[in-house]
Amino acid sequence: MSTQPQTLGRRGFAFGISALAGLVAALPPMPSQAAGSTPSPNESKQQHPEVTVWVVIEPDDTTIIRVARSEMGQGSMTALPMLVAEELECDWALVRAEYVLASDNLARGRPWGDMVTAASLAIRASHAYLRKAGAQARTMLIDEAAARWGVGADACVAKNSVVTHIPTGRTLRYGALAQAASARAIPPNVPLKRPQDWQVIGRPLARLDTVEKVTARPIYASDVRLPGMLHAAVAACPARGGRIGHFDAQQVLAMPGVRQVVAVDNNAVAVVAASWWQAKKALDALSIVWDESSADGSAGLELSTEPLARMFRAGLDASDVAIGRRRGDIDAALATAATLVQADYEAPYLAHATMEPQTCTAHVTAQGAQVWAPTQNGEGTLLVVAQTLGIDPSRVVVHKHHLGGGFGRRGLAQDWARQAVLIAREVDAPVKMIWSREEDVRHDLYRPFCVARHTAGFDRAGRLIGWKTRLCGSSISDALARDRLKNGEDHEMMSGFLEEDMVYDVPNIEVGYVMRNTAVPVCFWRGVNHTQNGYFREAFVDEMARARGQDPYLFRRDLLAHSPRSLAVLDEVARRANWGRQHAGVHQGIAIVESYESVCAHVIDLSIDAAGQPTVHRVVCAIDSGYVVNPAIVTAQMQGAVAFGLGAALDGEITLHKGRVQQSNFHDYPVLRMNQMPPVETYLVPSADRYSAKWGGIGEPGVPPIAPALANAVFAATGRPVRSLPLSRHPLAPT
Amino acid sequence: MTELTVNGTRHRFDGDPLTPLLWYLRDELALSGTRFGCGAGLCGCCTVHIDGAAARACSVAVGDIDGKVVTTIEGLGGTVLHPLQKAWIQLDVPQCGYCQSGQIMQAAALLAGNPAPTDPDIDDAMSGNICRCGTYPRIRAAIKAVASGSHAGLAPPPGGQLAATAKPVP
Numbered sequence: 001m002s003t004q005p006q007t008l009g010r011r012g013f014a015f016g017i018s019a020l021a022g023l024v025a026a027l028p029p030m031p032s033q034a035a036g037s038t039p040s041p042n043e044s045k046q047q048h049p050e051v052t053v054w055v056v057i058e059p060d061d062t063t064i065i066r067v068a069r070s071e072m073g074q075g076s077m078t079a080l081p082m083l084v085a086e087e088l089e090c091d092w093a094l095v096r097a098e099y100v101l102a103s104d105n106l107a108r109g110r111p112w113g114d115m116v117t118a119a120s121l122a123i124r125a126s127h128a129y130l131r132k133a134g135a136q137a138r139t140m141l142i143d144e145a146a147a148r149w150g151v152g153a154d155a156c157v158a159k160n161s162v163v164t165h166i167p168t169g170r171t172l173r174y175g176a177l178a179q180a181a182s183a184r185a186i187p188p189n190v191p192l193k194r195p196q197d198w199q200v201i202g203r204p205l206a207r208l209d210t211v212e213k214v215t216a217r218p219i220y221a222s223d224v225r226l227p228g229m230l231h232a233a234v235a236a237c238p239a240r241g242g243r244i245g246h247f248d249a250q251q252v253l254a255m256p257g258v259r260q261v262v263a264v265d266n267n268a269v270a271v272v273a274a275s276w277w278q279a280k281k282a283l284d285a286l287s288i289v290w291d292e293s294s295a296d297g298s299a300g301l302e303l304s305t306e307p308l309a310r311m312f313r314a315g316l317d318a319s320d321v322a323i324g325r326r327r328g329d330i331d332a333a334l335a336t337a338a339t340l341v342q343a344d345y346e347a348p349y350l351a352h353a354t355m356e357p358q359t360c361t362a363h364v365t366a367q368g369a370q371v372w373a374p375t376q377n378g379e380g381t382l383l384v385v386a387q388t389l390g391i392d393p394s395r396v397v398v399h400k401h402h403l404g405g406g407f408g409r410r411g412l413a414q415d416w417a418r419q420a421v422l423i424a425r426e427v428d429a430p431v432k433m434i435w436s437r438e439e440d441v442r443h444d445l446y447r448p449f450c451v452a453r454h455t456a457g458f459d460r461a462g463r464l465i466g467w468k469t470r471l472c473g474s475s476i477s478d479a480l481a482r483d484r485l486k487n488g489e490d491h492e493m494m495s496g497f498l499e500e501d502m503v504y505d506v507p508n509i510e511v512g513y514v515m516r517n518t519a520v521p522v523c524f525w526r527g528v529n530h531t532q533n534g535y536f537r538e539a540f541v542d543e544m545a546r547a548r549g550q551d552p553y554l555f556r557r558d559l560l561a562h563s564p565r566s567l568a569v570l571d572e573v574a575r576r577a578n579w580g581r582q583h584a585g586v587h588q589g590i591a592i593v594e595s596y597e598s599v600c601a602h603v604i605d606l607s608i609d610a611a612g613q614p615t616v617h618r619v620v621c622a623i624d625s626g627y628v629v630n631p632a633i634v635t636a637q638m639q640g641a642v643a644f645g646l647g648a649a650l651d652g653e654i655t656l657h658k659g660r661v662q663q664s665n666f667h668d669y670p671v672l673r674m675n676q677m678p679p680v681e682t683y684l685v686p687s688a689d690r691y692s693a694k695w696g697g698i699g700e701p702g703v704p705p706i707a708p709a710l711a712n713a714v715f716a717a718t719g720r721p722v723r724s725l726p727l728s729r730h731p732l733a734p735t
Numbered sequence: 736m737t738e739l740t741v742n743g744t745r746h747r748f749d750g751d752p753l754t755p756l757l758w759y760l761r762d763e764l765a766l767s768g769t770r771f772g773c774g775a776g777l778c779g780c781c782t783v784h785i786d787g788a789a790a791r792a793c794s795v796a797v798g799d800i801d802g803k804v805v806t807t808i809e810g811l812g813g814t815v816l817h818p819l820q821k822a823w824i825q826l827d828v829p830q831c832g833y834c835q836s837g838q839i840m841q842a843a844a845l846l847a848g849n850p851a852p853t854d855p856d857i858d859d860a861m862s863g864n865i866c867r868c869g870t871y872p873r874i875r876a877a878i879k880a881v882a883s884g885s886h887a888g889l890a891p892p893p894g895g896q897l898a899a900t901a902k903p904v905p
Binding site (some may be wrong): 071121278679 | 751754771772780807820832836857862869
């Protein structure tokens with residue numbers, strides 16, 4: 001396993017900015033605190049020498065641990081420093097976490113490695129080099145103490161930010177050693193602790209970012225205040241693919257506070273004013289005539305939900321199929337099957353609806369650009385800003401702020417950064433752009449609308465001998481990350497059915513995907529393709545079980561007989577949920593999905609009242625993430641994944657009419673609220689390296705199994721399979 | 736001309752009386768702890784107290800609250816942390832944190848009128864406040880901890896960061 005930060009080439013890790021390293025590797029260092037620059041509250045403000053690039057220790061022992069990834073609620077700002085602290089042997093009470101600047105990373109040859117925070121990879125992609133960084137710094141501190149005492153380093157031990165010479169009991173604090181230690185050579189090879197010796201990893205330590213979030217510190221990009229700053233409100237053409245027809249800026253320039261009206265990219269209009277409200281009021285007053293004649297998709301396809309759905313459904317019979325997995329002879333197996341089970345499924349477009357609407361503050365001058373951004377990808381933002389403005393990347397500084405929600409919206413999709421700098425380029429002042437919620441919902445990039453067709457065959461003995469799945473929808477990678485395609489094929493659209501993430505043992509199996517791209521933009525959405533595919537797969541498993549007259553849990557057990565890792569999670573969730581022993585009137589649904597190198601299963605307890613109203617009484621969750629860095633954060637992420645996924649499965653749906661998204665705010669794009677939130681019991685079943693050497697992700701794996709667990713509970717209650725989402729489409733009253 | 740008191744300080748506002756309180760707080764008074772989520776009273780991110788009652792600052796015009804007393808998250812505890820803020824810290828409630836000012840302000844209004852809320856009371860009071868991260872179980876637990884007085888006795892979470900940073904709000 002590599003222990004050096006790098007752009008990881010493994011599929012699933014590369015996010016399309018690897019070219020950036022070479023592009024700017026030779027640039028001179030860009031000072032973090034450029035003249036007139038306002039850093040974000042959590043950004044690196046180095047006062048003292050680095051022991052290594054990851055660790056700065058101040059004379060009072062305050063230990064600053066750098067964080068390259070982003071904090072969007074998933075706990076990276078705490079869990080990543082824990083990995084360093086484990087080996088550093090510092091006093092955790094002295095630890096402060098700070099963001100690395102993307103510009104520093106690029107200027108210095110990317111010593112902090114990848115900054116992308118997506119695909120649940122913050123821990124799984126960086127645990128090795130972060131633990132190594134802690135061990136390197138600890139070794140340097142011990143060596144410095146030993147040199148001062150004139151003793152061997154092996155007679156010294158470090159603990160709680162103090163080095164002790166064991167034979168004499170002499171001590172030196174890290175704060176007294178750090179400056180000199182920073183001049184020592186970084187040891188290339190340092191042994192890492194064995195898991196049984198861990199003192200920090202595995203503890204439910206308090207998050208480092210809680211106090212600032214509870215006391216309303218200005219930690220978000222939308223809180224930025226800069227001298228002379230103006231505010232921008234934006235309206236993009238309501239129809240996808242449309243553009244500005246005409247508008248007359250004079251109509252609003254005399255309104256209070258209004259300074260400028262700016263056309264952006266020929267498809268959006270921004271009003272810049274002294275306050276956001278003044279900008280928004282003027283924008284609303286501005287008569288913009290939109291040209292929607294070009295709002296049709298390719299080949300005259302009307303961008304309305306029904307024609308789009310028909311086109312995707314037709315794709316299930318198409319021959320331009322990318323095969324993601326083939327085992328045995330599926331056609332022969334299905335031809336000889338004694339029983340066939342077939343079903344088509346659909347999942348809707350979904351919006352991210354981050355709690356903080358899209359926002360970015362930018363200041364563009366002759367010298368370059370600074371932006372203050374909630375970004376899942378600091379380097380990606382930097383590159384987009386440079387490309388948008390046509391300037392060298394060395395002239396861009398990105399100040400990272402905590403995100404008011406990410407969920408995939410603020411990673412590869414940098415449309416908001418582009419808009420912000422295009423507006424700011426026209427204004428002689430820093431400009432804070434904030435989208436209205438309506439703009440945020442209507443101009444999101446959505447989880448793709450997808451359809452599936454399953455055909456399963458059983459032999460005369462009732463054994464599952466063949467399972468064929470066809471999928472159709474729009475490719476996320478084709479839209480946002482073409483370097484992730486394989487010979488033009490997007491195999492990630494088959495997540496959840498591929499060899500690495502579907503472990504059900506079926507002798508003949510085939511999964512294929514038909515790519516149908518449209519002008520409706522699609523994007524990563526927490527759990528990505530595992531979400532709709534996990535639903536398609538696990539809901540159909542229950543249909544197969546029922547067709548065989550078998551219990552859904554026991555049916556899965558049989559298919560997982562040779563997959564001990566998934567079987568252990570399935571057994572745990574069933575045991576904890578008292579599977580099969582629910583109270584009268586309560587129906588259970590079970591689902592398990594492997595994603596991001598973790599395995600997660602949920603059981604939902606549900607009832608449906610006489611009016612057809614479903615109530616989820618409880619969710620039981622079991623999760624194997626390999627290792628657990630912070631169990632309190634894992635538990636919180638499982639609760640959060642349930643809320644995010646359950647809300648979508650119950651009510652979430654984005655629809656279009658002639659290019660216009662028909663939803664606009666939380667009244668017509670409802671998300672889960674407190675009164676709908678079930679108790680969530682989370683059981684951690686970490687398998688460490690028993691089955692693989694992988695550290696599993698946590699931010700997303702709780703999402704994929706929740707929609708199918710809901711569908712399966714409803715199936716159990718009504719006897720009718722739920723073959724499309726959201727559930728609100730389906731009348732559930734007893735018939 | 737509108738006069739109002741915000742966190743104990745009297746202010747005069749002679750701008751557009753239709754200006755939503757939210758943007759007056761954020762852009763003019765630099766009180767950015769009250770956050771924008773929907774602009775339509777649908778999400779609760781911008782919850783403040785007006786004369787002690789919870790209100791959505793995005794949907795209240797400054798011109799309509801002449802003479803009123805406004806409290807924001809910055810002024811909730813005065814010079815110390817409000818018990819809810821302490822409980823929020825002790826239970827590590829936030830994830831992304833963006834909605835939490837509004838959640839705390841809504842919970843404070845609930846407890847001011849109902850010191851011992853039941854679960855349905857909590858649902859009724861809090862279901863207008865959306866949290867996309869799904870921190871609802873810990874919000875509920877924190878409200879109950881304060882209601883029962885047990886927050887003072889809650890063991891602080893492991894780790895020393897709490898003691899190092901949980902200082903009164905200046």
